[in-house]
Amino acid sequence: MRNRIAELRTEHSWTQADLAQRVGISRQSINAIETGKFDPSLPVAFRIARLFDLTIEDIFTDDQPPT
Amino acid sequence: MQAHSEATSYRQSNRAAAQLALWTLAWAASLAAARFGPELWGEQRSVASWAAVGANALVGIAWIVAFARFLRALDDLQRKIMQDALAVTLGVGWVVGFSYFVADAGGLVAYDVNAAAFPALLGVVYVIAFVVGSIRYR
Numbered sequence: 001m002r003n004r005i006a007e008l009r010t011e012h013s014w015t016q017a018d019l020a021q022r023v024g025i026s027r028q029s030i031n032a033i034e035t036g037k038f039d040p041s042l043p044v045a046f047r048i049a050r051l052f053d054l055t056i057e058d059i060f061t062d063d064q065p066p067t
Numbered sequence: 068m069q070a071h072s073e074a075t076s077y078r079q080s081n082r083a084a085a086q087l088a089l090w091t092l093a094w095a096a097s098l099a100a101a102r103f104g105p106e107l108w109g110e111q112r113s114v115a116s117w118a119a120v121g122a123n124a125l126v127g128i129a130w131i132v133a134f135a136r137f138l139r140a141l142d143d144l145q146r147k148i149m150q151d152a153l154a155v156t157l158g159v160g161w162v163v164g165f166s167y168f169v170a171d172a173g174g175l176v177a178y179d180v181n182a183a184a185f186p187a188l189l190g191v192v193y194v195i196a197f198v199v200g201s202i203r204y205r
Contacts, residue, residue: 025142032144032204041143 002061006034008052023047083133083140090126090133097123144204152196159192160185 009019016034020027025044032038040048049056101119108115138146164185170176 026145028201028204029142029144037204038144038147044143 148200155196156193
């Protein structure tokens with residue numbers, strides 16, 4: 001799953017640690033989500049979306065081909 | 068959906084980790100008391116010895132509860148790394164344990180392995196699996 005978290009974080013001039021603290025997860029998790037190594041749970045995705053005042057679909061894109 | 072306070076979550080995670088560390092120390096101390104106590108106070112089957120064993124079991128139960136709370140306090144990725152490491156540890160313990168059991172039953176093992184080697188092996192496997200998981204998601 002691709003996402004725009006790094007781009008949005010940069011727009012707000014936040015470090016990964018800043019975002020991690022605001023979302024309530026570890027900096028390691030933010031890094032893994034940004035690099036696509038780890039997909040966040042739905043509650044975390046909602047918290048990230050709320051923080052940027054966007055919808056989940058505005059931030060996360062499913063790159064799996066439709067079945 | 069559960070309401071979430073970021074600062075509270077971070078504090079809960081730290082508190083759960085601190086409590087787990089304290090219960091781990093308490094369990095190790097109670098295990099040492101149960102194992103070496105009778106030698107120190109010179110009584111092999113005394114009430115004190117049974118009390119030490121019982122205390123070790125009770126502290127062990129508290130340690131399990133603390134570990135479950137610690138897992139719940141972690142975030143998704145940390146919990147995944149921890150659970151992957153636990154799965155590897157369980158698998159290695161299962162396979163190595165039964166391999167040794169079968170080899171021993173077949174008379175293939177020339178000497179008895181110290182039982183303490185097994186939990187030590189599990190500890191080493193767990194630490195390695197945890198470090199590998201942490202590096203993978205670094």
